[in-house]
Structures are given as structure tokens and as C-alpha cells.
Amino acid sequence: MNEHVSFSVAAASGAEEPVWGLNSRPNTRKVFIKTYGCQMNVYDSTRMSDALAGDGYVTTEDMGEADLILLNTCHIREKAADKVYSALGRLREMKKDRAAEGKELMIGVTGCVAQAEGEEILRRSPAVDVVIGPQTYHRLPEALKRARAGTRVVDTEYAVEDKFEHLPATEKAKIRSRGVTSFLTVQEGCDKFCTFCVVPYTRGSEVSRPVRQIIDEAERLVEGGVREITLLGQNVNAWRSAGPDGGAWGLGDLLYRLAEIPGLARLRYTTSHPRDMDERLIAAHRDLRALMPYLHLPVQAGSDRILKAMNRRHTTAEYLRLVERIRAARPDIAMSGDFIVGFPGETDRDFEDTLRIVEEVNYAQAFSFKYSTRPGTPGAELSDQVPEEVKAERLERLQALLLKQQAEFSKSCIGKVIELLLEKPGRMPGQVIGRSPWLQSVNVDAKASQIGDIIQVRIIGTGPNSLFAEPAGSLIGA
Ligand code: SAH
Ligand code: SF4
Ligand code: F3S
Numbered sequence: 001m002n003e004h005v006s007f008s009v010a011a012a013s014g015a016e017e018p019v020w021g022l023n024s025r026p027n028t029r030k031v032f033i034k035t036y037g038c039q040m041n042v043y044d045s046t047r048m049s050d051a052l053a054g055d056g057y058v059t060t061e062d063m064g065e066a067d068l069i070l071l072n073t074c075h076i077r078e079k080a081a082d083k084v085y086s087a088l089g090r091l092r093e094m095k096k097d098r099a100a101e102g103k104e105l106m107i108g109v110t111g112c113v114a115q116a117e118g119e120e121i122l123r124r125s126p127a128v129d130v131v132i133g134p135q136t137y138h139r140l141p142e143a144l145k146r147a148r149a150g151t152r153v154v155d156t157e158y159a160v161e162d163k164f165e166h167l168p169a170t171e172k173a174k175i176r177s178r179g180v181t182s183f184l185t186v187q188e189g190c191d192k193f194c195t196f197c198v199v200p201y202t203r204g205s206e207v208s209r210p211v212r213q214i215i216d217e218a219e220r221l222v223e224g225g226v227r228e229i230t231l232l233g234q235n236v237n238a239w240r241s242a243g244p245d246g247g248a249w250g251l252g253d254l255l256y257r258l259a260e261i262p263g264l265a266r267l268r269y270t271t272s273h274p275r276d277m278d279e280r281l282i283a284a285h286r287d288l289r290a291l292m293p294y295l296h297l298p299v300q301a302g303s304d305r306i307l308k309a310m311n312r313r314h315t316t317a318e319y320l321r322l323v324e325r326i327r328a329a330r331p332d333i334a335m336s337g338d339f340i341v342g343f344p345g346e347t348d349r350d351f352e353d354t355l356r357i358v359e360e361v362n363y364a365q366a367f368s369f370k371y372s373t374r375p376g377t378p379g380a381e382l383s384d385q386v387p388e389e390v391k392a393e394r395l396e397r398l399q400a401l402l403l404k405q406q407a408e409f410s411k412s413c414i415g416k417v418i419e420l421l422l423e424k425p426g427r428m429p430g431q432v433i434g435r436s437p438w439l440q441s442v443n444v445d446a447k448a449s450q451i452g453d454i455i456q457v458r459i460i461g462t463g464p465n466s467l468f469a470e471p472a473g474s475l476i477g478a
Contacts (some may be wrong), residue, residue, distance in 0.1 A: 031057045032066035036083060037074025039270065040134075040203075040232050041111050043183040045072045047167055048110065048137050053169045056142040068106045068144070073113035077197050077372035084113050085124065092127035106130070106144060110137055112202035116376075118156045128152070134188070134203060135159050138166040142418035158204050164213055175224025180423055181266075181327025181435070181454040182226045186214050186254070192273060194300075195311045195378040196340060196371060199234050208239045211249060211257070218258055227452055228266035228292075228421055228435070229258070236269045237276040254279030259290045265454055266421060268439075270296045271338075274314050274322055286329035293330050294364070294439045297323070298338035302357030303350035306343055311378075316357055323361055334364035334409065334438040341398055342371040342391030351394050358401055364409040364438055366402045370395050410440065410462040417472045418442075420457045422450050433466070441466035 031052050035045045048070065049059045060066055071087055074080040091107050108130040109121050115133040122128055129147040132140055133156035143153040175182070189204040190197075218229055233239055236251060243249035243257075245469040251269065258267055267290045274297060284291055301307055305314050326333060339354060358366075369392040374379045413436070419435035425448050432446040434457075443466055444457050457469035 011416060029055075029057050029067045030060040030065055031068040031070060032063045033061050033070045033072060034063075034087070035072045037072070037076065039044055039183055040185060040188070041072050041074060041232070043185045043232055044111065044134060044137060045068065045070075046170070046178065046183075048072070048140060050168055050174070051138055051140050051433065053171065053174070055144070067104055067155050068108065070108045070110055070250050073109060073111040073368075075112035075116045075374075077369065079372070081113050081116075083181075084109065087123075088125040088127060089407070090207075094123065095127045106147060108132060108140070108144070110134070110140075112198070115156050115197065115202040118154050122152055122154060130154075133157075134165060138163040162209075162329075163456060164209060169217075169220060170224070172220075172224045175221055175226060179422065181228040181230070182221045183232050184214065184217055184221065185209070185232045186230050186251075187236050190234045191238075192235065192275075193311060193378075195309065195382075196374065198374045198377060201376055203234055206235060206238050208241045209252065211243060214254065215257065215261075218261055218264065222261055222263045225452060227264070227454070230267070231255075231258075231267070231269040233269075233325050234271065235273045235276060237272040237278075237281055240340070250278055250280055251271060251276075251448055252278065252282075252284045255281070255284045255288060255291055259288045265290060266437075267291050268294065272297050272318050274299065274312075277322055277326070282329045285326060285332050285333065292437045292439070293333040294336065294437065295326060295333055296336040296338075297326075298359060299361075300338060300340050301343065301346070301350070302354035303346070304353075306346055306350050306353075306372040309345060309382075310340075310343060315384060318351070320357070320360060332437075335365075336365040337361070337363055339366060339368040339398060340371050341368065341394040342386035344371070344379060344386065345384045345396075347372075347388055351398075354398065355401060358398070358405070363402060363405050365406055368395060368398050368402060407462070410467060413440070413459045413467060414462065415440075415459065417456055417458050418469075419454050419467060420444060420469065421454050422446055422452065424451065436467065443467070444469040444471060446471065 022435060033039050033045045033049060034294055057435055069091060073084045095105045105128050106129045109128055111134055114131045118131060121131050129152055130143045132143055132156045136155045139155055143155055146153050149259050187208050189206045190200045191206045193200050221229060237255060237464045239251045243253060255267055298318050300310055300312060313387055314420040315321055323335060351441050416435050420436060422432045424433050424435045424436045424442050431443050432451060434444060435440050436442050455471060456473040459467050459469050461468040
């Protein structure tokens, strides 16, 4: 779950037909959604676009032609939150220019900054019409109506009703236009309260979606052409619900059930907390061919003292033992993680422990960040903050090690014949980009009509962020 992804959902949704309003005039209202933050925000942006479609909005990739601009925001680090206010400054100018032409431009802030700052956004940014939290975006059409009638709206209450019950199902054509892989949020919120983290405050406490809702959505996605689903949650492996048999189900049980859906070739899930990796989930990695051998399991730091101060509630030894058990169940699993350097009180020796755990685990991929003080979290109260230049130096050393491991992992793939899910046209004509089981981007010569197929390829080379392959043998599953 990482803030570095920042892209517009509209960019992924392709061309869309205009929608005709009730009075049979073309409804030309267009929405542009800018998505910051983690995959959960990416999923929410698609669902907001579904909610607005019911109100006659079509999504656009061109901000300049939008009548409504939504910033779906992230609060995880200071930089992420700052981006929102600088974007709002630019939008204010755009709104003024539009008004001078007598045209409407509405601006909405959604996501985690909306939840954390609420009214403050209206005070700081006069151009904003609506502020909607992650639990209330099913009420977006209603909020826009009120704003259009002259009242700026802040709706960040944790809604009593389940937003998923109130969102329209995604139209089949839309699913198709969004591609052959899809996110599906199954769990939201966090009860862990790591002392550095805003998520428990912006997303609320842990809530799991019911099994039936998830299966229905997954089946609909597959009918719409999706081959790979990534289950999402701030703590996805804390997902718990009553199974159809009335028994208590965990994420492992859910994966076994979803793997039975005909046509669903691949399953993934993210982000997991080490404390919630239970036996059944580990067994799913052993048993399910559809469950991809890749696991994002953040440890954050390698010093027990710092883990304790972070309130991670496990030790390095427990984490390493867990990784061992997972690897015993699925030997080819690629491990991924998140790291924070410069948590208050982190000494050189603590940092060396982080380098050591990275050496021991050997990550295929990882994300690392300088600790960012977040208002309202217990970490912000700690006195022994680490100087910026020390954080920068540690981050550089850690990233060099992680990059080396990632490059070594890529190189170890050369010569292997793997299954590749073809996802989208490549940069060169005649090329298609697919994903390896280990989540690497792979370029291969293939026809655009093969997108959605899983083919066998041989890895023949590596680039900075992707691999190169040649077709090898037969089609595995269309
Ligand atoms: N629920 C997930 C992580 C969600 S946040 C988990 O428990 O692992 C994604 C990542 O952002 C975290 O894993 C952490 O590495 C990073 N992060 C969170 N708060 C941060 C902060 N205040 N400063 C720097 N990085 C932070
Ligand atoms: Fe944040 Fe910790 Fe919850 Fe992850 S488990 S979302 S890092 S508080
Ligand atoms: Fe950011 Fe909220 Fe995700 S703070 S990382 S968008 S849960």
C-alpha cells in the first residue's frame, strides 16, 4: 500500500459513450478523477465514477474538459497531503477562468485528506465545493446537488449504512474498458494503531465486507472479462466474516472460495499485517494454483526496540519465522515489504538491524520511506526525532540494498519459462505488456487481440523496471 502511485482512473478507463439524460438531450457532464495514494484509493475512484455514472457523469482523461474535478487524496506522509493543497491552488485559477466564460467547474476533495481535515479544507480552499470521506462517497451525487444549489458540503461522518450496499454495480462495459486485472476491496480500516500511522484515523476501525457481496462482485468482474483480482484492505488479512455455512471465515477461506470461480485465473491480496497471517492463509499459498506467489508483508524496521516503539506488536524473530513458514508452504514466493527509516529514537545500530533483516529475508521488491511526523499520531509526541540528513543518508543506503536485491531477483528469472497474463499494449507496436506471477512487468511480442490470455514465455532479459520475454510454447488459458 504505497503513496507513490498517483494516476488518474480516467486514464485507465478509455473512451466512453456519452450518456443521454432523461429529457433525451445529451448529458455532457464530465468528471476527472485524480487519484493519489494507495490501491484502496484507486479502487474507490472507480467506485466513485460508478456512483456518478448513475447521475449522468462520464469520466474523462482530460482535466480541461471536466465539469467536475475530484482529488482522491492521501494523508500518509506530509508530502502526500501537501500535494493536495498545491493542486487546489491551481484549480482555483482554473475555476476563475471558467467562471469568466460563464461555465461551471465543481471541485471535490475525497479520500484520506478529506477525512482528516474536513472543514479545514473549505476554510483554506475557497474553490472547493464538496469534501467527502472514504466511507461516504456513495452520497457524492447528493452532495453535488446540494453544492450546486449553493451550499458547500462536508460529509465525513462514518456512515451507519454500508456504502457498498448503496453503490450501483459497475456496468459490464466499464469493467471491460478498465482492463483484465481488477482491485476488489474486501476490508477497510485498521485497529492496529502503529504509532507512526494516520490510517486508523482516516479510515476508521476494521470492517470486513460480507462474503456474498464479495463473491457477487468478483463474479461480475469475471463476467466483464477480468482474469486477475487483487483483494484489497488496509489490513486485508484481518478480513473476517461469517461463511455461507455460518462458520467463521478468514481470508484463507475466502481465497479458497474465490479460486472456484470459473474463468478467474489469478488472485492476489494486499496489504497484510504479520500478526494476521494465519495457518489457513499460509495453506492457501500451498494449495491454490490461482493464488500468485507474491506477498507484500511489511515489517517496517529490523530492531525490536523500534518495532516496540512503533507498536507493531511482533519481534524480528517472529517475522523471520513467519517468512520461513510461508516459504516452506510456497517455496517460489516473492517477498515484498515496506520500511520506515528515522523513526524517533532510531540509532545507527537500530538502522543496521534493518539492513540485517533485509539481508536475511531477501526481498524481490520493497518500498522505503523517511519517517514523516503525522499530526495526531503518538509518534508526533516523541521528543527524539531523527535529523533530516540522517534520515536521508539511511534511506539512500537502504534503497541501494533493496534495489540490489530486486535486480538480483530479476536476473534470477532469466531463462525461466513462466506464465504471463497479457494486460495491455506495449510501447512498441507488436508488443504487449503482461505480469509475471511475481508481479513484474514483462514485455513480449504478442497481438493486442491476445490481451487477457495467459501464455508461456521465456524470460530473456531485464530492464530497469521490467523484463523482456519471448513466446515459449502454447496458450495456457484463454
Ligand atoms: N497497513 C499496512 C500499511 C499501510 S501504510 C501495514 O501495516 O503494513 C503504507 C506504508 O506507508 C506503511 O507500510 C509504512 O511503511 C508507510 N508509512 C505509514 N506511515 C508513515 C509515516 N508516518 N512516515 C513514513 N512512512 C509511513
Ligand atoms: Fe497503519 Fe499500522 Fe494500521 Fe498498517 S497496521 S494501516 S501501518 S496503523
Ligand atoms: Fe494514503 Fe489513505 Fe491509502 S492515507 S495510503 S490513501 S489509506
